[in-house]
Amino acid sequence: MTVTAPPPATAEAAPAAPPADPAPARSRLRAHWRRSRWWLLSVLVLLLVGGLIAGIPGGSVHDPLDPRSGDPHGTRAVDQLLQRHGISSRTASRTDDLAAALRADDTTVVLTYPDELSYQHLAGLSALPRGERTRLVLIAPEQPLLNAFAPGVTASSYAEPTGTAPTPSCTLPEAREAGAVDLGGQSYEGRPGDTACYPVGGRDLLLSRTRGTQQVVVLGNGDPLTNRYLDKEGNAALALGLLGAHPHLVWQTLDQVDHATSTGRPKSLGDHIPDGWYWGTLQLLVAGLLAVAWRARRLGPVLTERLPAVVRASExxxxxxxxxxxxxxxxxxxxxxxxAARRRTAAALGLPHTSGDPDPTALLEAAAARLGRPTADLQHLLYGPAPTDDAALLRLANELDDMEWQVRQP
Amino acid sequence: MALTGRTALVAALGALLVGIVLPSWTGVGAVVLPLLAAVAADLVLAAPVRRLTLERSGDPTVRLGEATTVDLLVANPSGRPLRARIRDAWYPSAWAPGTAFTASRHTVTVPAGERRRLTTPLAPTRRGDHHSGKVTVRSLGPLGLAGRQANLDAPWRIRALPPFTSRKHLPSRLARLRELDGRTSVLTRGQGTEFDSLREYLPGDDVRSIDWRASARRSTVAVRTWRPERDRHVLIVLDTGRTSAGRVGDAPRLDAALDAALLLTALATKAGDRVDLLAHDRHRRAAVAGRSPAEVLPAFTDAMALLEPALIETDLRALTSTALRMAPHRSLIVLLTGLDAHQIQEHLLPQVPLLTKRHELVLASVSDPRLDELVHAPRTTVEDVYGAAAAEQTRADRRRTADLLTRRGVTVLDAPPESIAPALSDTYLALKAAGRL
Incomplete structure (x- = not known):
């Protein structure tokens, strides 16, 4: 073997050696970037997604037509106007609250999102004996709800707001007072005897049916009640007329409507999880048990062995x-x-070997001659008094060491 | 029986079916029941384990520190193919460190009526006998979902012999032995040497060795050559008691003593002496006597493989009497023990006259390099000084004990583990040269 190729690692490392050169610094930066870019990217994505999730519910806290909401789709304006007219207003989100409101006298109940009620609750609510002097306002109801509260009324096509406000053309006092309103949405066809207003293409956007002192009003959509459209055309008059007929007003709100349980308790997280998840988890549990059975079975027993005691000889x-x-x-x-130092020194100086301590006089003389040190000095070192503290002991030990070392020097 | 991970995996995948398609008890049943049926089918169709026949082969001995292999022949007499996971279990110290798990597991397929050979690599980390554990066979069914499992017996034993690392010193000692022998002319006549042969005088030969009478009978000058005594008896006595258990470096004193004994045995056998072995603590642990030169070393290593230091005080009186019984004629008795002041002074000194009356006694002891470390450590703290003082004290005690023995005619040897073997051989050669055997 005469020539050995330099290891490639050294060859590569050589150009990077001068630290003042800016090019390697840049390449080092690039290497850093290459190494960490995926981390940075994932952190960025995480922040972005987190921000989006945090931002979404910040847009609107209330549902449309909520009387507490000042949003364009809220109804706080009309609610405030009504309260100023001496009408007490409250909200009802739970089914039993709604039922109580329907049973009460002198009350207007607005079902803002009637379709959110389940069939069960619908049947229960429609079967309730209604209070005297009441009005039930249904906003854009679908057919099942109509069947429950206004049998015989059929929902037909959805009518876009035309831009031209329809005129009441009916005898309903509230509509006549309001005149043309900015109304669109679902149109309905009632039975003979029902008061139908705001016809659009042969159907009507508002229907009213009266049984004694109990009145049901079906409204095509809730736009005339909202904050945004309240000041358009005769919307305000219609809204105040429809909702202000009785001293009490109850808004149905969406936030805690329960349609799964009849007890009316608030929904828990579990209510939102589909059934499949539970059964899938159960099956996973079975798989877990099988995995336990798989891992628990050893391939043969554990072997143990008696090992000898370990005792260090220098213990x-x-x-x-x-x-x-x-x-x-x-x-x-x-x-x-x-x-020990005396014995070794004596051996190094060639004094006669004795099994015990060497002869002090001979040792001191020989050592003094060898080292050129006064005998008294060596006498103190080799035969002196015991040290009184740790520092003196340490000093003595090192001096003995040095002396021995010097004696051994040729 | 045993399940595999595949069963759990199938059940876990079934969770998708249950969760998405059939979220009900029906769904769970639709997954679990066919799975259980498949497991049962696998169990039924797996090759029977208990009817397998196992057979082992391989080298039953290995030097400590070297690797070996053991073969396991698996014969499948059944009519079904055996797809098996097999664990060839051995006790932990039989494996090279860290390989116990991977090396013991075998995956094998044995077609019906055929045999397959599995090789298990072993590298014992302790001297002595290593026995195999059970052989566990897990025979899987055709679907690989479940299998039958059983532990089968296939006993085997690997004997880890002492490593005899001091072998490297043997050639140089044999060369020294040849120098002692009559084959070279540098030998001078001395006590304990015996007449070997006459040969022609060569310039450089000692004129005192000229045999004038023989020279008169022939035309050239003849010189006598001498050789050391042969057919002497050497008895190596190992003390396996408490002092031999002390760990020096990373091996007990006994291991260094065994190494020294092996080197001495190899050398003395080559020199034509008979060597016997006795291991003793409170009782006799091993005794090898009267072996022919060719088989003495294997017999010794075999006996030494099983020696373990015992944490008990050695009964030196019993040891002495056993040794004397084994050495009826003049012998070199080499006692490998510790230089423990109390034990030597209380128990060995009274026995020494019995031993030295007829025999030459050598006492060899493994010293602890740690003592030198303590003495020569830099003395920077008070702890260092006290450590050095304690080590000096121990060394002084050992030296005093050695002096006591020397004065009674015992040759005492106190050497660290790496040099005890050559030192003991040198002592033997010196005694032989001096004709003291």
Whole structure:
């Protein structure tokens, strides 16, 4: 082997070496961008989606035709006008509230979104004995609702507002007072005896049926009542006339209408989850149990083994060191180190080997000659008193070490 | 029986069907009942497990640290093909670290009436016998949804022999042995050597070795050559008690002692001596005696494989009497034990005269390099100083104990684990050269 090719990694790294060069900095930036762009992009998308979700319900808090709403589609204006005329107004969102309102005397009930009621509730509400001197205003009802509250009335096609306000051409006092109104929406055909107003193409946008003191009014749509259109044509007059006939006014509101349960409790999250999810979850649970059965069955038993005890041979020595430390056995430690140093020094100086301690005089003389240090100095080091504190012990230990090292130097 | 992940997966996919198409008990039943039927069919159609026959083969011994394989022959006598997941279970220390899971699992298909060979790789991490566990067979049905499972017996044993890492020292020691031997002329006559042969004088030979009488009978000058004594008896005694359990580096003292014993055995056998082995703590653990030179080393490694250090005090009196029974004539007794001051002074010293009366006694002990580390560590804190003092104390105790033994005619050897084996061999060669065997 004579020539070895340089490793490719080094070759690549070489151009990037000078840090002052702006080109590598830019490429480094680009590398950073390449590495992190997906993260940045996903964070951006997350923020965007979050903002959109947060922004959607901010548009309108109330439903259309809600008397508390100041939106163009709300009806707060007409509600405020009526209250100023001494009419008490409240809202009813739950079925039992509506039922109570229908039973009460001297009351106008506006079903702003009658189609939101379920068949069950519809049947219950229409079967109720209505109070005296009441009026029920249905706004753009579909056929089932008509069958329930105004049997014989049929809903027909939807009529776009023509732009030209239809005229009442009927005997209903409220309509005659209002004159032409800006009305469109669903048109209806009533039975003989019903008062029909605002005809559009042979059908009527407003129907009224009176039984004694109980009146049902069917209105093609709720636009004349809304904040936006209240000041158009005779809308205001019609609205005040229709809703202000009795001292009490009840608006149906949508927010908590319950159509799934008859108890009328507020809907929980669970009511919104389709049935399929529950059954799917049940099936997943079965799958989970099967997975448990799969994982729980081991491929054979666990094997255990007796292992030998692990005892470090130096354990006793290290334990003894800790005991010295705890007992602050400086004297003992110093004497042990000195004895070891004396023995090794004697061996290094070639003094006769003895099994015990070497002869002090001979050792000191030989060491002094070897190191060129005064004998008294070495005497203090090798045979001196025990150190009195930790610093002295540490110093002594290092001095012994140095002395030994010097003796060993050739 | 055992299910597979496929069953759970099918059930989980069934959740889509139940949730979207049939959200009712009918839907759940429509998924679960056919699935259960399929599982039952799988169980019925899976190849029977208990009728399988298993057969093992492979090398029953391995040196510690080396890898080996064990073959498992799976024969399927039934009329149905066997699609199986098989676990060849061994105890944890039989595997190379980290491979226990992957190496033990086999996926195999054995057609009806045929056999297949599975190979399980093993690399024992502990000396001694490694037994196989049960062989677990999970025989899956044709759909792979469920299977029959059973644990079958296929006993096998792998013996992990001592690694004998000091083998690398053997060639140099054999060369030294040949120098002692009469095959080279540098040998000088000495005590304990015996007359080997006469050969022609070559310049450089010691003139004192010229045999004048033989030279007179022939026309050239003849010199006598000498060789060391042969057919001596060496008894290696291993102390497997408490002191041998101490871990030096990452192996117990006993492992280093075994290594030293193996090197000495190999060397002494080559030198023409007979070597016996005794392992003893409170009781006799192993004894190998009277083996022929060719089989002594395998016999020793085999016996040593099973030795484990015991956490009990060695009964040195019983050890001595057993050793004396095994060495009726003059022998070199090599005692591999610890230089534990208390134990040696209390229990071994009274026995030493019995041993040294007729025999040459060598006591070899594995020292702990950690003591040197403690002594030579930089002394920057008081803890360092106390550690050094404690280590010096231990070393002084060992030295004093060794001195006591030396004065009673025992050759004492105290060496760290990596050099105990060559040191013991050198001691043996020195004794042999000195003719003290």
């Amino acid at each position: 006793t020595t290290e334990g003894r060191a800790r005991l010295y430390r705890r007992a602050n056995a400086r004297g003992h430690a110093a004497e042990t180190l000195r004895r």
